[in-house]
Amino acid sequence: MLKALLRRMSGPTSLDALVDQGVLPADEQLVQRTRMKLFDGLLGRAPLAELLERLALEWESLRPGHMASVLLIDPVEGTFRTLAGPSLPAAYTRMLNGVTPGEGKGSCGTAVARGEAVYVSDILNDPLWQDFQELARVGGIRACWSSPIKNEDGQVLGTFAVYNREAAEASCHERDLLEEFSSLAALVVQKSRLADERELIEQRFVAVFEHAAVGMLLVNREGRLLSANPAFYQNTGYSPDTLAPLKPRSLLLDQTANRLDDLMRDLRRGRVESFQLQSRYRRFDQSIAWISLTVTLLRDRGGQVQCYVMIADDITERKAAEESLREAAAVFENSREGMMVLDADWHILNVNPAFSQITGLGHEQVKGLRPMLRGKMLSPWQLTRSMLKQLRREGYWQGESLIDRAGEGEVSLWVTANTVNDARGKVSRYLVMFSDITRLRRSQEQLQLMAHYDSLTGLANRNLIMQRIEHALRQRQGGNQPLAVLYIDLDRFKAINDSLGHAIGDQVLVEAGKRLERCCGSNDLLARLGGDEFLLLVPDLSSRQVVSIGQAICAEMRRPLLLADGREIYVGASVGYACFPEQGTSAADLVRNADAAMDTAKSHGRDQVCGYSREMTEAASERFELERALRKALENDELSLHYQPLLSVRSGRVLGVEALLRWQHPDLGMIAPDRFIPLAEQNGLIVPIGRWVLQQACRQALVWQQQGLGLDFIAVNLSPRQFVQQDVVALVDEALQGSGLPARMLELEITESALMTHAEQSEQTLRQLKELGVGLAIDDFGTGYSSLAYLRRFPIDRLKIDKSFLAGVPERPEDNQLVTTILDMAENMGLSVVAEGVETDAQWKFLQSRGCSLCQGFLFSRALPADDLVLWLANR
Ligand SMILES: Nc1nc2c(ncn2[C@@H]2O[C@@H]3COP(=O)(O)O[C@H]4[C@@H](O)[C@H](n5cnc6c(=O)[nH]c(N)nc65)O[C@@H]4COP(=O)(O)O[C@H]3[C@H]2O)c(=O)[nH]1
Known part of the structure; x- marks a missing residue:
């Protein structure tokens, strides 16, 4: 219909045709003028309602006394909306708005339903208006001719209608004219809607271009920048002025500009519809960043390239994240620490090679297991409920654990467990890392042993016996429960050691240790202080009993010592003792005083027991003074x-x-x-x-x-x-x-x-x-x-x-x-x-x-x- 109309509008032949059909020349001119006015209006982007009103007015000037209206069907509601009705009473048009078109719903409603013009010459006596008498009365109308406005596809968009205050039959000419006007209305509606749509699309594009978070560029056929959006300037640090002289390709590094040229050529030749390229590029501040370019092409109707559209996504952070992921993966794979990743329910998702090395368990063996609950596999992990509790509360747990490595026994582990939270802060993973500290543990135990025991004789050492004396004294605080310390020094040991050598000396010490042990009670503690000096802690005995222990020691040490090579040697021992509380109240005092007593035993001819007396301290301090004086x-x-x-x-x-x-x-x-x-x-x-x-x-x-x-x-x-x-x-x-x-x-x-x-x-x-x-x-x-x-x-x-x-x-x-x-x-x-x-x-x-x-x-x-x-x- 529209095509036919355009054909008619485009030359004198259509005018002739109208004359042939009996259209009056005056009307024809008027129609022509109306067309021209409408085109002007369309070109000037006059609002649709104004154009349709103009159309209605043109009819009314053509047929004075007539009242014309244009109703359009609301595409969403499906009801009439009055776009023009310049001479109709406002109350009438108000009532029309919202009416759903249909058979028997007046001339317009029926025209829409039938898809053809409907001429009602006497509303009062026409069944199509039966339900709309009141409407006619409000409008003061008696006749109504309505022609549907159709688009190119024949879809009814609305109606062009003409009203008469008197009953009136439409002439043939008027019927043609009505159709003509409804066609003009269709043209105006479609053109106007098309323009609206275009404008909308344009606005959308501008909105996207201007407000997109991703950078966008429009580049002409020669690769020069036409336009860039604010996001691009923001990401790259360029301004319109600094970017304008550059070709966007010149920002790319690592020869990717050449690759971009090749891909753009493929795009121009239609080999691809779009492509993507990742490249490093230089920001305005000379820093290096990563960009992902998605490029597509805009052509005109003739297929000529108009411009390239480039979506330039700054992926620097993503690349960095990828890089750190790769690094994390490398750490995971190559770490010497065992690692396992667990889900929020404490199931093993992944383990690294070091895990398998340390536990002896492969990935497949443990995948999906719960290390705490499936005790058999990783037992006895001490990853107890309380540990999990702490993990959930503080996100961190560290401690020692033991596992049984198949065939190799117990392995000590130092375990660090961390939670990994998702974006909402909920625990999504647990990362458990551990290192094998078995050797460290063993050497610690060894050290512990060394710290408290003498390696040669296996007896306690000075540290341990001092701790024990202090402990025993603490227990006696305020009381008088006895305790004695015996200081034992071997006689002639130095001469033996010097003349027979250290190996023999060591044998003598070991044997002496054994003999001394024989003289000890079950509550006593014997220690070797170093060299040929021993200390014996004797709790709960009177000084008389202590003396007899000392004498037993002397007697025992007097017996000849048999060396491995069969030789007999004589050693002997001198013993000094100090008793708590009379001869000392602290561990240091007791030991020092027992030592002084032993010195006295030695100076009195060795091989005897001597108790501490105050004079000995004086002798010792005199020695100290002497030493000081000797220095000068x-x-x-x-x-x-x-x-x-x-x-x-x-x-x-x-x-x-x-x-x-x-x-x-x-x-x-x-x-x-x-x-x-x-x-x-x-x-x-x-x-x-x-x-x-x-x-x-x-x-x-x-x-x-x-x-x-x-x-x-x-x-x-x-x-x-x-x-x-x-x-x-x-x-x-x-x-x-x-x-x-x-x-x-x-x-x-x-x-x-x-x-x-x-x-x-x-x-x-x-x-x-x-x-x-x-x-x-x-x-x-x-x-x-x-x-x-x-x-x-x-x-x-x-x-x-x-x-x-x-x-x-x-x-x-x-x-x-x-x-x-x-x-x-x-x-x-x-x-x-x-x-x-x-x-x-x-x-x-x-x-x-x-x-x-x-x-x-x-x-x-x-x-x-x-x-x-x-x-x-x-x-x-
Ligand atoms: N009862 C008695 N004693 C006698 C008799 N004849 C000599 N003596 C003493 O015997 C010691 C002999 O020296 P010594 O065996 O090397 O023994 C020396 C020596 O080992 C050491 N000594 C003395 N001077 C030095 C020195 O310059 N360097 C070093 N490294 N040691 C020294 O001190 C030790 C004692 O020296 P002195 O007191 O001078 O004692 C001397 C001497 O006075 C005697 O008939 N009866």
């Missing part, structure tokens, strides 16, 4: 050397002197070396002191040589600690060089036990000293356990028989025998012998009779200051 003695010039002559036993001629150290304390007077040398040995002061002695003795000997005193040598004591010092040879050399004394005039005295401690090393040191040219003597010979084999190998010149052996000569036959044996042995080995501590003529004579070479003792002279010695020599 060297710098305060309080040390000096005295010299004791060594004479030929046969001729009585003085052949040499022994340099002996003296300490003149400002308050305490002269202090004997036996009191301070062991102290200096313990605290290391012997090193600087010994060096001073060597230098001083060498200097003095040279002075005497230059004075022609006629001494062959000067003997100097080397302490054990000095002797094992690495630079002892250099030290001696330095003293000789520094003084200028010929080496042959210096004799070094080294104790037997010092030499035997590290016999191999001693041999080497002695050889080096010998190479310097000095003489070497073994001091205190007979008190240690010399190995004859070593004695033979050592490059020594002299033995010094300890004065304790001379003490019984000549009264005690055993001592006589011993001295004689030493002299014979020395003769066999080609060594000279000095007998020390000769106090009587009888002793001298005895030595003469046995062929001893040298002697030294109070019988001849005590050790004298240098000047006194010169006088003594002059007076002989």
Whole structure:
């Protein structure tokens, strides 16, 4: 219909046709004018109601007295809505609005229902208006001709109707005219609706383009930017000004611009309808980001490319998330920690390779299991309900657990469990990680053992016994329940250890530990404190009973000890004790006091039990004071050397002197070396002191040589600690060089036990000293356990028989025998012998009779200051 109408509108032929059909030329012109006006209106985007009103008015001017109306059917409601009715009473049009079209519903309703024009010439007498008499009365109308307005598809959009106040029959011409006008109305309605739709689409596109969260670009055929939306500017940091000169492709990195060109070519050639490309690109601030481009093409009706539409999604965050996911996956796969991911119901979803390594269980074996509930598989996981509770409450749990690894026994695990929440904050996963700490646990246990037990004897160590004493004392707080501490020190152990070696020493300690244990009650605790010192905690016994335990210990230790190689040795023990509360109220006091009592037992001749007394503390603090004073003695010039002559036993001629150290304390007077040398040995002061002695003795000997005193040598004591010092040879050399004394005039005295401690090393040191040219003597010979084999190998010149052996000569036959044996042995080995501590003529004579070479003792002279010695020599 519309096409037919357009055909008619487009040329004079249609006009002729109208004339042929009897249309009046005047009407025709009017119709033409109406068409033109409507086109103008359409072009000017005049509102639809205005155009339809114009159409109605045109009819009314064509047929004065007529009232025209245009009703459109509401597409949603399906009811009439009056778009135009310029001359109809407002009350009438109001009543019409909302009427649903249909057969018998007036002229318009019926025209819609029938899809063709309906002419009612007398409303009062027409059944189609039967139900609408009131309406007609309100409108003041008697006749109504209505023609349906149809679209191109024949669908009825509404009606164009003409009313007459009088009953009136429509002429043929008027019928044509009515159809003509309804066609014009159809044209106007369709064109207007089309324009509305286009506008809507345009508005939608603009709304999407402007407000989309994703970046969008329109790019022309040459790849130049036509337009970009705000999201694109926001994502990339560009502004319209900074982006305008660039081709969007130039933002892409990694050669993807070329790939983009290729894909756009495929798009232009119709090979694809759209494509997607991901690329890194440079933002305006030069930072690198990721973009996903979805590109499609807009063509005009002729198929010519209009522009490219690019949706540019910034996927930097997604890429980063993907990357971190990949990293997380790599960590999961390669971690040395076992990991399992569980769902919210505590079912295993996934486990990593380390999990399988540690548990011995593969992924398939455990998938879907609940590690806590299916005890058999991962038992006995201590992932208890309370742990789950804490996990849910705090999102975190850490602790130790044990599992049974098939065939390998118990494995200790350090477990960390975390919850993973979903976006709503609900637990969606559990991540459980664990590492195998079995070895760590074992070494901790080992450490624990080491921290509390002595590795050699298996007895408790100092830490443990101190803890126990403290604990026992806490229990006795305020009470007088007894408790005693016995301090046990083996006698002669040092000599055994030094002379027979550490392996034997260890055997002795182990055996001693066993023997001591035999003397303990079931409530006692025995510990080895280190070296040859033991401590025994005895609760709940009287001091009398404690003494008898001490005596039992001494008796037990007195028995000979059988070594693995069958040798028997004698050790013995000295025991000191302190009882709570009389002799100490703290663990430290009790142990210190028992130690002091043990020292007293030793100084009283060993192999005995001694209880603590206050005087012992005084002696100990005196020792402490002495040590403090000794530290200053060297710098305060309080040390000096005295010299004791060594004479030929046969001729009585003085052949040499022994340099002996003296300490003149400002308050305490002269202090004997036996009191301070062991102290200096313990605290290391012997090193600087010994060096001073060597230098001083060498200097003095040279002075005497230059004075022609006629001494062959000067003997100097080397302490054990000095002797094992690495630079002892250099030290001696330095003293000789520094003084200028010929080496042959210096004799070094080294104790037997010092030499035997590290016999191999001693041999080497002695050889080096010998190479310097000095003489070497073994001091205190007979008190240690010399190995004859070593004695033979050592490059020594002299033995010094300890004065304790001379003490019984000549009264005690055993001592006589011993001295004689030493002299014979020395003769066999080609060594000279000095007998020390000769106090009587009888002793001298005895030595003469046995062929001893040298002697030294109070019988001849005590050790004298240098000047006194010169006088003594002059007076002989
Ligand atoms: N009862 C008695 N004693 C006698 C008799 N003849 C000598 N004596 C003493 O015996 C000790 C001999 O020295 P020693 O065995 O090397 O024993 C020395 C030595 O081991 C050590 N000593 C002394 N001076 C030094 C020194 O400069 N360096 C080192 N490392 N030790 C030294 O101190 C120890 C004791 O030295 P002194 O008290 O000077 O005691 C000296 C000496 O005075 C005697 O007839 N009867």
